[in-house]
Amino acid sequence: MSKKRDRRSAASSTRRDNRIEQSTRRDDSASDRKLVTIFILFFIVAPVISVIVYRFRFSSPSYPKESYVYQRGLVTTDANYQDVLTENSKVSENTSQRSYTYPVLGYITTWNSRGYEMAKRFNSKFTHLSPVWYDLKSQQASLVLEGRHNADKRWISELRMAGKALILPRVVLEALPVELLTKKKQRNKAINLIVTECKEMGYDGIVLESWSRWSAYGILHDPSMRNLALQFIKQLGQALHSVVSEKNHKQQLQLVYVIGPPSSQNLQQHDFGPKDLETLSEAVDGFSLMTYDFSNPQNPGPNAPLKWIQFILHLLLGSSGNSAQSLTGKILLGINYYGNDFSLSRDSGGGTILGRDYLALLEKHRPELQWDKNSGEHFFFYTDDNDIKHAVFYPSLKSISLRLEEARSWGCGISIWEIGQGLDYFFDLL
Structure with missing residues (x-):
């Protein structure tokens, strides 16, 4: 700025006597141009730059509303069967x-x-994929890993x-829990079978399901057995972590553990709770x-009411002062991709439906899709060929x-x- 002022001052002094009028016109013109430039910069360029910066900071490429389903306005409570039938196979x-x-x-699933x-x-939408392949079972006095x-x-x-995506097959523990948990030889055998399978097959770890089985056997009501159950999971995790992945030699084998929601509003002894999460x-x-x-x-109704999900997260993770709160990144919130078709007759019945079943029902009955704001789910009614109403x-x-x-x-x-x-x-939402 100082150099510009010096040049303008020098030029003005050499021409002051004979070109005052011309200089005045030039200064007026320069001022006008400066005002126009300022106007353009302030009122046009700056807002454009601000919008670009805002979009860059707050609308990253991974933001879900950049996807096809958002662009088409399909993520809405006002869904209708025509749009589902027309758009369900289209993605970004x-x-x-x-x-x-x-x-x-x-x-x-197989x-x-x-x-x-x-x-x-x-594949790229996932960090982990878990094919449901294995069962660990009791075989007389020993154990066998089937699958x-x-x-x-x-x-x-x-x-x-x-x-x-990492490959972590699911392993369900169907072995007799008392035998498995109370006998050191059995525990070591189970862990060795799992770790060896991961090594030989080149897996990145496993997903283990056992808590619901142990609960069904009633062993989680016994404090000593419950403690042995937790110790087994810890021992298995430590054994897996001692082995590196065949795919990525810098990465340990991983353990993902399946946990169910609490059975009531207050945590029961057999429920998996915040202390177990920390342990x-x-x-x-x-x-x-x-x-x-x-x-x-x-008890027909929604599959996963949103308020119920929120309640479970609060119960498991607690308030911000709870130490379990720091473990939120390890929670993998369950989302169902299946639905239910419930019979509303006196002899209640019904069961799971898959995407193809859902589309067939929409095609046949052309129902009005209704939004339940309390559960955060869509549903519809129809009457079958036997004049029985369904939800x-x-x-x-x-x-x-x-x-999400x-x-x-x-x-x-x-x-x-x-x-x-x-x-x-x-999958366009993922």
């Missing part, structure tokens, strides 16, 4: 872009082959090439929380997005049961 062109930045685990295809197609015949090495190889925090890499199956044929609850883009936002607000990951049961455009 870039299927590798993640919208949900926290961990995402997807379950795949009885629904569509899940295998979805895992390959949307290797389910393992598809070619599919695993294709997943490795398609993306970076296992170092040995377990993630907790797959089953926040679904709220209703059943005897159908199946996930929608809006219901899933609300649960709830998980995001806590800093939680998510776990999906199971990815073959959903509609294609559900």
Whole structure:
């Protein structure tokens, strides 16, 4: 600025006598140009730059509203069956872009082959994939790990090439719990079977399901048995962490543990609670929380009411002063990709429906989709060929997005049961 002022002052002094009038006109013109420049910069350029900066900071490429389903206005409470039938197979062109930045685990079952295809197609949407393959069972006085015949090495190889999702098969502990937990030899045998299978098959760890089985046997009501159960999980986690992944030699094998929701408003002794979360925090890499199956044929209704989910998270993680609060990043909030078709007759009945079943019902009955704001779920009624009324609850883009936002607000990951049961455009939210 000082150099400009010096040049302008020097030029003015040499021409002051004979070019005053011309200089005055030039100064007026320069002032006008300066005012115009300031106007453009202040009122036009600056706002544009501000908008660009705002979008860059707050609308990152992973923001879900950049996806196809948001652009089409499909994530709405005013959903209708025509849009579902027309749009359900359409997704964003870039299927590798993640919208949900926290961990995402997807379950795949052997009885629904569509899940295998979805895992390959949307591999980059997931951090973990868990094929439901293994059971650890008692065999006379010993143990056996069943399920290797389910393992598809070619599919695993294709997943490795398609993306970076870790492969953690699910293992269900069906072995007699008293024998398993009270005998050191049995515990060591179980852990050795699991770790050896991970090494030989090149897995990145496992998802373990046992708490619900132990609860059904009634052993979790006994404080000493409950403590042995926790010690077994810790021992297994430590054993897995002592082994590095074949895929990534810098990464330990991981343990994700399946936990269910509390059985009542107040935690019971057999429920998995905040103290258990803290006890296992170092040995377990993630907790797959089953926040679904709220209703059943005897009590028809929504599958996973949003307020119920919020209650469970508050009960498990507590307030900000609770030490369990720091473990929110290890919680994988359960989201169902299946629905239920309930019979509303006196002889209540019904059961699970998959995406293809849902679409068939929409095609046949052309129902009005209704939004239940209390549960945060869509549902509809129809009357079957036997004149029996039904209520159908199946996930929608809006219901899933609300649960993703709830998980995001806590800093939680998510776990999906199971990815073959959903509609294609559900994955556009991930």
